[in-house]
Amino acid sequence: MSRAFNFSAGPANLPEAVLEQAKAELLDWHGSGMSVMEMSHRGKEFMSIAEQAEADFRSLLNIPNNYKVLFLQGGASSQFAMVPINLLRGSHDNADYFNTGIWSKKAIAEAKKFGKVNLVSDSEVNHFTTISPSSSWQLGDNAAYVHYTPNETINGLEFQTIPDVGDKPLVADMSSTILSRPLDVSKYGLIYAGAQKNIGPAGLTIVIIHEDLAKADLPPMPAMLSYKTHIDAGSMYNTPPTYAWYIAGLVFKWLKDLGGLEVMGQRNQRKAEALYTAIDQSDFYDNPVDPAYRSWMNVPFALKNADLNKTFLAEAKEAGLLTLAGHRSVGGMRASIYNAMPEEGVQALISFMLDFENRKS
Numbered sequence: 001m002s003r004a005f006n007f008s009a010g011p012a013n014l015p016e017a018v019l020e021q022a023k024a025e026l027l028d029w030h031g032s033g034m035s036v037m038e039m040s041h042r043g044k045e046f047m048s049i050a051e052q053a054e055a056d057f058r059s060l061l062n063i064p065n066n067y068k069v070l071f072l073q074g075g076a077s078s079q080f081a082m083v084p085i086n087l088l089r090g091s092h093d094n095a096d097y098f099n100t101g102i103w104s105k106k107a108i109a110e111a112k113k114f115g116k117v118n119l120v121s122d123s124e125v126n127h128f129t130t131i132s133p134s135s136s137w138q139l140g141d142n143a144a145y146v147h148y149t150p151n152e153t154i155n156g157l158e159f160q161t162i163p164d165v166g167d168k169p170l171v172a173d174m175s176s177t178i179l180s181r182p183l184d185v186s187k188y189g190l191i192y193a194g195a196q197k198n199i200g201p202a203g204l205t206i207v208i209i210h211e212d213l214a215k216a217d218l219p220p221m222p223a224m225l226s227y228k229t230h231i232d233a234g235s236m237y238n239t240p241p242t243y244a245w246y247i248a249g250l251v252f253k254w255l256k257d258l259g260g261l262e263v264m265g266q267r268n269q270r271k272a273e274a275l276y277t278a279i280d281q282s283d284f285y286d287n288p289v290d291p292a293y294r295s296w297m298n299v300p301f302a303l304k305n306a307d308l309n310k311t312f313l314a315e316a317k318e319a320g321l322l323t324l325a326g327h328r329s330v331g332g333m334r335a336s337i338y339n340a341m342p343e344e345g346v347q348a349l350i351s352f353m354l355d356f357e358n359r360k361s
């Protein structure tokens with residue numbers, strides 16, 4: 001068996017040590033005689049797995065006690081609707097949204113079904129390659145919250161600091177950047193993330209929510225769409241994605257053992273800088289994103305001669321470098337280099353790119 005370096009944007013690669021541990025525990029978890037997949041979510045074995053995972057996640061991100069952590073299903077795409085359904089209410093019929101890429105647009109489209117959306121800043125005019133300066137942002141007066149996408153997974157555009165939006169609750173879709181570096185959770189009202197990029201397997205969605213945002217009485221709504229339902233039930237209103245929750249817990253343990261998010265952040269910065277430097281120094285490859293907003297996690301790049309795309313991908317695969325094709329909506333290439341991508345993987349990609357350039361230019 002040989003494991004390749006997998007640059008998939010999601011579902012993405014997982015740390016090998018985590019997969020090894022899952023394999024060792026697959027048939028019989030800690031002498032329970034059961035696989036985690038076969039356990040009752042309310043049994044003491046799974047409860048201990050769930051509690052430990054939450055405790056480790058809280059400690060990695062230093063999550064204050066007045067925030068709840070939810071382990072849900074439905075993906076970030078469900079959060080695009082749950083956020084406005086739960087937070088647009090009472091005197092607030094509008095929310096502020098940053099439009100910085102394809103995922104922002106999807107979140108905006110869902111929010112518009114439930115209220116008015118005010119665009120704070122719109123990067124579509126520059127093809128999502130930069131973010132306008134804060135002096136030009138147009139924040140609404142009566143917005144219920146301000147939503148943004150810290151890292152646009154498809155466009156490779158990332159806020160490098162937390163936007164200052166005054167005292168409105170800040171809501172963030174962190175699907176592809178959570179746990180990539182330290183984060184000040186106290187600056188947020190709500191954070192959500194699908195797990196399959198930087199947390200664990202697909203099927204799990206984590207929500208971090210300030211308790212004040214889930215207090216008010218809501219009009220009747222489907223129980224599954226209410227944050228309060230899930231808070232009151234400790235994420236066990238219905239059957240949670242137990243196996244994905246368990247694997248996420250192994251990933252949190254792996255991150256803690258490595259030294260936590262400070263160490264991981266330094267490592268991710270080194271990986272991204274090495275790859276962007278290689279692209280910028282070449283006349284063969286190109287990344288269009290403003291250097292001030294380049295993503296640490298998703299690095300899109302184009303071959304200036306697009307006729308070589310197919311050959312590039314085929315030869316990369318041959319060299320054990322997988323899933324480098326860009327998103328179908330933008331084309332070109334994209335290397336996703338989440339936490340689980342080792343520095344050797346990025347070095348292997350850079351070496352391959354240089355060699356390919358030498359042979360083809």
Ligand SMILES: *Cc1c(COP(=O)(O)O)cnc(C)c1O
Binds near residue numbers: 149153174197
């Ligand atoms: C992948 C991704 C999504 C969609 O996630 P699903 O879990 O498939 O719904 C949303 N937002 C961002 C930023 C993403 O990277």
